[in-house]
Amino acid sequence: MAKIQMKTPLVEMDGDEMTRIIWQMIKDDLLIPYIDLKTEYYDLGLKKRDETDDRITTEAAEAAKKYGVSVKCATITPNDARVKEYGLKRMYRSPNGTIRAILDGTVFRAPILVSGIEPYVRSWKKPITLARHAYGDVYRNTEFRVPGAGKAELVFTGEDGRESRQTIFDFKGPGIIQGMHNKDDSIESFARSCFNYALSVKQDLWFSTKDTISKTYDARFRDIFQNLYDAEYKEKMDAIGTTYFYTLIDDAVARVIRSEGGFVWALKNYDGDVMSDMMATAFGSLAMMTSILVSPDGNYEYEAAHGTVQRHYYKYLKGEKTSTNSVATIYAWTGALRKRGELDGINELVHFADCLDKAVINTIESGKMTGDLALITTNKNVQKLDTEGFILAVRDELGKLI
Secondary structure, eight states: OOOEEOSSOEEEEEOOHHHHHHHHHHIIIIITTTEEOOEEEEEOSHHHHHHTTTHHHHHHHHHHHHHSEEEEOOOOOOOHHHHHHHTOSSOOOOHHHHHHHHHTOEEEEEEOOOTTOOOSSTTOOSOOEEEEEOSSGGGGOEEEEEOSSEEEEEEEEOTTSOEEEEEEEEESSOEEEEEOOOOHHHHHHHHHHHHHHHHHHTOOEEEEEOTTTOTTHHHHHHHHHHHHIIIIIHHHHHHHTOOEEEEEHHHHHHHHHHSOOOSEEEEOHHHHHHHHHHHHHHHTOGGGEEEEEEOTTSOEEEEESSOOOHHHHHHHHTTOOOOOOOHHHHHHHHHHHHHHHHHHTOHHHHHHHHHHHHHHHHHHHTTEEOHHHHTTOOOSSOEEOOHHHHHHHHHHHHHHHO
């Protein structure tokens, strides 16, 4: 069988630890045998980011804007322990935060549903898609360690030189300060992406913040969403029988737990980060959730919604077998390949991506799965596979479908 030819390269962003190992296995066993894989490669592993003073992350994001479709491996966002472990020059920002800021996109995350992997919440019958604002807030913050007593202020200096000041707190001793920001145009872009996505999947759109406490910051998000809905989207949603719904974040959580699913839930950056992990786990596994960053000018970045699987990587380095779930990483590749095929008019590439997705599902539903799924499946005939064994089982299933 001749390999599928690509016209335009994907932007490939390699990553860290166990997901980096899985990344190469997927390419070697599931992609390269079938596709003349064209990628513009960027190594976003922590060592390379340190070598380049993190310039490579910006270069990768700019390439993603140039080519339109990218696929990203999970990466380490270093803390103090990681700085010491890797001997870094400094504590670098989150690569995801940098990429999302440059693309100014919205992250849509949805669970991968498989028969035999039942949601922990019994009322959930349909997927819940989380839309996470991918700019600003704590991910682009400025932090300050207060050394002692003194007054902390917010100061804004306008272009005309005028200053506006507000007291944050009169410190009587040491403490900490955090400054966050967001932009009206980014919030509006986020809202518009959410409304358009909800229309495309014909589902209700929920949005939630804590505007009763954050009467300026969160309230600005609320107002932009509401104004856009009233002006541009109410009639469109009414026409297909869907609606927009706003409520407080704590009320939304209670409603989500009682719901049957089947809607899009829009959240601010940090809320989306936390709730997507909760949602992925509640639907089965962190490694069973897709993640797509969509920018307003039509750029797409696909990645797994989970981290680098540090614990398994340390076992791998010792030569021990691991049973690491690669499903979301495979789906990142298939999502990117499918979109590239759609944009370039390569039906064979779209078909291949569909077949690989189906091969993954068929493998799990046949009882072959990694350890995290084996612990929670209702399937009675389970064969727990190691990391490589699962990918090879998917390869065997893929061969039946191609």
